[in-house]
Amino acid sequence: MKKLSFSLLAMLGFFAIVFVSCKDDDNGDPAPLTPTIASITPSSGPVGTSVTIAGTNFGDSPSVSFGTTSATVASGSTATSITTTVPAGLSAGDVNVTVTAGGETSAASTFEVTEGTAPDVTTVVDTVVALEDLSSLETAVVAAGLDDDLAGDGPFTIFAPNNEAFDSLIANLDVADLTAVVAALGGANALAGVLQAHVVADSLPADLIAAQDYPTLNAASTITITVEGDNVFANGAQVIGEQIIADNGVIHVIDSVINVEAPAVDPGEPNVVRVVASPDGLGAAETNWTADNTYILDGFIFVNDGQTLNIEAGTIIKGRPGQAARASALIVAAGGTINATGTAADPIIFTGEADDLNGSVPDDANALWGGVIILGNAPTNNNDVGGVKSVEGVPTEEGRGQYGGTDATENSGTFTYVSIRHGGSLIGANNEINGLTLGGVGSGTTINNVEIWSNLDDGIELFGGTVNVSNLVVSYSGDDGIDIDEGYTGNIQKAVVWHTGSTIISTDPRGMELDGGDGPNETAMPFTTPNLANITLFYDDVDGSNLTDAFVMRDNYGGSLYNSIAFNHDAPIDLERLTTLGESSYDRYTAGDIVISGNILFNINGVTDAANFADLFEISNEGDAALETEVETALAAANMVVDPGFGTGATKFTPTADAVTDLDSDDDGTDDELPEGVQNLGYKGAVDPAATEPYFANWTKTWAVISQ
Structure with a gap:
């Protein structure tokens, strides 16, 4: 009990x-309940539009934000419905909308702002001190309230807007703290002038300040934001989107800028000729650039229709730094002519203004200037616009940027023994200048012995045309090595494409991106049917990065590849198949337009043995196992999986394996399988294993790097 x-x-x-x-x-x-947004009605509209946000848990006093801009909540809103107005100060485009209630914030929903407005003029807080030593730099930063923002969170960017040479020099700095800034610039004594530390008021969106195009500011100055269509300008300098940040130490869009004023360049500097952009192009029917001068390109320098530019062997041309409207490039308009006739002993070099050709910029620096664009009147398959189109990298409103026509044999001049280095300026989101762009260039043009070194975007891109290219070397490009599209029908023979994991910027880089037509022109004539031969696609995976494809064939591309080497790429070779259009690259293959023969494919998607050939090829988009096996069987019979035996140092791209000279798949001792204009050189890949030195020896940056 x-x-x-x-x-x-x-x-x-x-x-x-x-x-x-x-x-x-x-x-x-x-416990507080998290707000949820079920819908926004309407889902798009201009600034000032009244919208209703439906959802749950909005509480009694919710707040609404469009991006970082607060919106006014109308009276009468409830726990499940909010009425508000799209706030002023937003740019056109998608913006994330959130609701906050009881300290909890909802997941974002998207609203499309169809017409934006400029924010009010915003005052900039300035602290101006004499730059005498590091302590004065630190004092200015603290006084401006930047000490927390710039406390070891580099890289930082410093600009001297009145001094192009200084601006170019410091564009390459990638430093971690303020001490390193001063040290990298040669100490405080090397900086003449005044330091200004600028802090933009919090009300001004960060993506409206473009550091590289930042104008000179004085104490108590203001930034005036103006909007023209989709373009935003800060004090007259075009602003480019926050998503485009070059990976070479230049921050193109930031909240705070340290701005150094320095003496302007002496216009009378001997043997320096500054070439300024003009609607008149070069101004004369014929212009000669000579090796006793260095030429500085200041803006888009056009060789207009009817004009000729002759460049002497050994001439150095440098582009001033700048993005968007301040980018620099040499552009040969359709109907213009360039005769750049370098030699192996005296090549013509295009590079950024900061490059003294003696180590002043890192090997992998890019986007220091734009690039070279040559346009012609040869055919493209851009039939939706009558065969004439504005080229990538030039603002569409610039009429001299158009290319294409009906003259397949047109002659844009001669371009030989030319090295193009450190280019790739950003014109806008996803719009960069290639190292060498050829748009509608005809077969009468001579292009050989050309190097593109460390370009931010593609090395070379050919938009239609019929021009033949030989003895090419593309190294350290941030995206594709060779990009072909829009009905190009010429030949490319002997080209080295060298990618490294540390210099790739794109998320989908390829050794070669082989496209047919653009958008509605995929099935348009002429098909893109170039002949590519003796190409070496070489990838150094030095840091574990992935280069997606050695080459990809898509958009109804129909060209061929002979006697080439693809080495050390991370994904299968890709052939696109689409049944919805009735025409695709697979159809070009079955029609016999695509021939892939006599090539060495080694360590592609990890395949180092012919028994696993199926793993180095795929049919994409609309795959079919039986069709893929059929193509793989044919390709395995016509190509080899064998180590080409590349050397090191100066012989990095020189193969040594016996298989490199085994050319005749039919064993009849002839080269009848090669198309017209393609030579049987007696070896595979771009470099002759029997030669003492490769064709790019002694005159290219590539040679200097591999042989050092």
């Missing part, structure tokens, strides 16, 4: 505790 009584008492005690605990819970504050 005592045991039972004790048990009953224990049970009663337990229930009492549970009752008290539950009662305490009932008296506590409820």
Whole structure:
């Protein structure tokens, strides 16, 4: 009985505790509920549009944000419905909308702003001090309230807007703290002038300040934001999107800028000729650039229709730094002519203004200037616009940027023994200048012995045309090495494409991106049917990065590849198949337009043995296992999986394996399988294993790097 009584008492005690605990819970504050957005009506509209946000848990006093801009909540809003107005100060485009209530914030929903407005003029806080030593730099930063923002979170960017040479020099700095800034610039004594530390007021969106195009500011100055269509300008300098940040130490869009004023470049500097952009192009029917001068390109320098530019062997041309409207490039308009006739002993070099050709910029620096664009009147398959189109990298409103026509044999001049280095300026989101762009260039043009070194985007891109290219070397490009599209039908023979994991910027880089037509022109004539031969696609995976494809064939591309080497790429060779259009690259293959023969494919998607050939090829988009096996069987019979035996140093791209000279798949000793204009050189890949030196020896940056 005592045991039972004790048990009953224990049970009663337990229930009492549970009752008290539950009662305490009932008296506590409820946990806050997270707001949810179910819909925004309408889902798009200009600034000032009244919208209704439906959802749950909005509470009694919610707040609404469009991006970082607060919106006014109308009276009468409820826990499930909010009426608000799209706030002023937003740019056109998608913006994330959130609701905050009770300290909790909803997941974002998207609203499309169809017409934006400029924010009000915003005052900039300035602290101006004499730059005498590091302590004065630190004092200015602290006084401007930048010490937290710039406390070891580099890289930082410093600009001297009145001094192009200084601006170019410091565009390459990638430093971690303020001490390193001064040290990298040669110490405080090397900086003449005044330091200005600028802090933009919080009300101004960060993506409206473009550091590289930042104008000179003085104490108590202001930034005036203007909007023209989709373009935003800060004090007259075009602003480019926040998503485009070059990976070479230049921050193109930031909240705070340290701005150094320095003496302007002496216009009378001997042997330096600054070439300024003009609607008149070069101004004369014929212009000669000579090796006793260095030419500085200041803006888009056009060789207009009817004009000729002759460039002497050994001439150095440098582009001033700048993005968007301030980018620099040499552009040969359709109907213009360039005769750049370098030699192996005296090549013509295009590079950024910061490059003294003696190590002043890192090997992998890019986007220091734009690039070279040559346009012609040869055919493209851009039939939706009558065969004439504005070229990538030039603003569409610039009429001299158009290419294409009907003259397949047109002659844009001669371009030989030319090295194009450190280019790729950003014109806008996803719009960069290639190292060498050829748009609608005809077969009468001579292009050979050309190097593109460390370009931000593609090395070379050919938009239609019929021009033949030989003895090409493309190294350190941030995206594709060779990009072909829009009905190009010429030949490319002997080309090295060298990618490294550390210099790739794109998320989908390829050794070669082989496209047919653009958008509605995929099935348009002429098909893209170039002949590519003796190409070496070489990838150094030095840091574990992936180069997606050695080459990809898509958009109804129909060209061929002979006697080439693809080495050390991370994904299969890709052939696109689409049944919805009735025409695709697979159809070009079955029609016999695509021939892939006599090539060495080694360590492609990890394949180093012919027994696993199926793993180095795929049919994409609309795959079919049986069709893929059929193509793989044919390709395995016509190509080899064998180590080409590349050397090191100066012989990095020189193969040594016996298989490199085994050319005749039919063993008849002839080269009848090669199309017209393609030579049987007696070896595979771009570099002759029997030669003392490769064709790019002694005149290219590539040679200097691999042989050092």
